[in-house]
Amino acid sequence: MDVKKVLSDLKRRFPNEPEYHQAVEEVLMTIEDEYNKHPEFEKYNLIERLCIPDRVFTFRVTWVDDKGQVQTNMGYRIQHNNAIGPYKGGIRFHSSVNLSILKFLAFEQTFKNSLTTLPMGGGKGGSDFSPRGKSDMEVMRFCQAFVTELWRHIGPQTDVPAGDIGVGGREVGYMYGMYKKMALENTGTFTGKGLEFGGSLVRPEATGYGNVYFLLEMLKTKGIDIKDKVVAVSGSGNVAQYTVKKLISLGAKVVTMSDSNGYIYDPDGIDEEKLAFIFNLKNIQRGRIREYAEQYGCKYVEGARPWNEKCDIAMPSATQNEIDGDDARALLANGCFAVSEGANMPSTPEAIAEFLNAKILYAPGKAANAGGVSVSGLEMTQNSIKLSWSREEVDAKLQSIMKDIHAQCTLYGKQEDGYINYVKGANVAGFMKVAKAMMAQGIL
Numbered sequence: 001m002d003v004k005k006v007l008s009d010l011k012r013r014f015p016n017e018p019e020y021h022q023a024v025e026e027v028l029m030t031i032e033d034e035y036n037k038h039p040e041f042e043k044y045n046l047i048e049r050l051c052i053p054d055r056v057f058t059f060r061v062t063w064v065d066d067k068g069q070v071q072t073n074m075g076y077r078i079q080h081n082n083a084i085g086p087y088k089g090g091i092r093f094h095s096s097v098n099l100s101i102l103k104f105l106a107f108e109q110t111f112k113n114s115l116t117t118l119p120m121g122g123g124k125g126g127s128d129f130s131p132r133g134k135s136d137m138e139v140m141r142f143c144q145a146f147v148t149e150l151w152r153h154i155g156p157q158t159d160v161p162a163g164d165i166g167v168g169g170r171e172v173g174y175m176y177g178m179y180k181k182m183a184l185e186n187t188g189t190f191t192g193k194g195l196e197f198g199g200s201l202v203r204p205e206a207t208g209y210g211n212v213y214f215l216l217e218m219l220k221t222k223g224i225d226i227k228d229k230v231v232a233v234s235g236s237g238n239v240a241q242y243t244v245k246k247l248i249s250l251g252a253k254v255v256t257m258s259d260s261n262g263y264i265y266d267p268d269g270i271d272e273e274k275l276a277f278i279f280n281l282k283n284i285q286r287g288r289i290r291e292y293a294e295q296y297g298c299k300y301v302e303g304a305r306p307w308n309e310k311c312d313i314a315m316p317s318a319t320q321n322e323i324d325g326d327d328a329r330a331l332l333a334n335g336c337f338a339v340s341e342g343a344n345m346p347s348t349p350e351a352i353a354e355f356l357n358a359k360i361l362y363a364p365g366k367a368a369n370a371g372g373v374s375v376s377g378l379e380m381t382q383n384s385i386k387l388s389w390s391r392e393e394v395d396a397k398l399q400s401i402m403k404d405i406h407a408q409c410t411l412y413g414k415q416e417d418g419y420i421n422y423v424k425g426a427n428v429a430g431f432m433k434v435a436k437a438m439m440a441q442g443i444l
């Protein structure tokens with residue numbers, strides 16, 4: 001494979017899609033050696049077929065706001081690859097959403113889903129609609145309008161969406177309700193549903209808990225105990241909240257959380273009571289993280305990210321490219337020895353290079369945050385067999401999957417000096433399964 005040529009062709013055919021180019025480049029650079037051991041891959045032009053989504057749906061979403069004004073947003077669904085199972089991946093509602101961001105997410109999702117050991121292909125969707133500042137009724141009307149277009153492209157064996165930034169239980173409920181009405185079926189064609197209508201226990205917790213389980217596996221390779229370690233977390237949404245919850249229960253000290261306006265630094269650590277305040281602030285009041293600093297009298301830094309604060313472990317859980325080269329150098333200079341990504345592609349290529357050069361424990365999102373989609377896969381299974389598993393059962397399965405993902409990363413990522421390059425390990429392990437499935441199914 002000529003990585004430079006593949007990338008330059010993609011950039012020429014799909015200009016102005018920097019996040020998509022970034023995600024593809026990171027994967028191709030790390031799978032090149034393994035790919036070249038298989039001349040049959042090149043013969044069947046596997047790489048282009050794997051990089052370019054199977055199909056992309058783009059549509060206008062029209063809805064009416066509380067003032068009676070007609071609003072339009074863009075809606076998208078990327079069906080990236082279904083070699084190993086139905087397309088599967090979240091829906092993102094955020095003003096920044098565009099084709100490039102969703103194509104990078106769908107590409108990453110394909111490898112992540114492959115790593116989970118469950119039969120799921122990769123997809124992603126979303127809209128440039130932002131639920132922030134909207135009333136419940138506006139969010140409902142938007143979700144219904146979005147699904148009125150999307151529903152014909154999805155289904156329990158075709159494509160199963162879930163949540164992501166800006167899409168939590170409320171939004172999934174509204175979308176699933178409309179889907180059911182349009183499709184006249186109740187087969188669970190969304191995951192992250194409410195418990196009363198087919199949702200799985202532990203799904204809300206799964207991405208955050210899964211990330212901590214993955215971190216524990218990494219720490220185990222060095223004989224390090226999580227107790228009393230100082231952790232910097234970014235974000236204050238679904239993934240960040242449950243990451244912090246699990247960390248507190250294990251005796252770690254979480255000192256930061258953030259939102260898109262700024263971050264809080266609480267040197268005493270966020271305890272259970274303070275975390276309950278955040279759950280209420282973010283999920284019920286839909287307020288800003290600044291209000292935590294006002295409530296507990298700690299530092300709030302407007303317009304900044306938390307990576308200059310001293311910590312042992314960083315768990316970015318907000319959004320893509322939120323740790324740049326300078327942030328990575330600041331973390332390392334302050335003694336940070338582990339980074340485990342809850343968000344998708346939160347570290348820039350420069351930041352990743354810093355972490356790998358310093359040989360710290362560094363887990364890319366596609367491995368560390370795969371717990372969310374894994375429990376989504378378990379939700380699909382429960383819907384199919386029309387049974388619900390207990391909290392303990394789902395949590396045990398989640399822990400076992402995260403251990404398995406860690407083992408796959410180690411298999412392909414362990415270097416001669418013993419250092420585990422989790423980026424390479426995750427990319428190669430994820431790639432090989434999809435590649436073999438594609439080869440077996442012919443030229444499509």
Ligand code: NDP
Binds near residue numbers: 239320
């Ligand atoms: P939420 O919408 O629940 O929370 C997102 C958090 O990140 C909020 O605190 C938000 O702040 C902040 N944020 C969003 N955009 C930006 C930005 N541009 N700059 C700074 N902060 C930002 O989303 P999730 O917690 O579900 O998702 C967080 C990350 O985890 C995403 O990268 C997502 O793709 C990834 N992920 C999520 C999974 C899931 O199961 N939910 C599964 C795997 C990965 P504000 O409130 O100001 O918007």
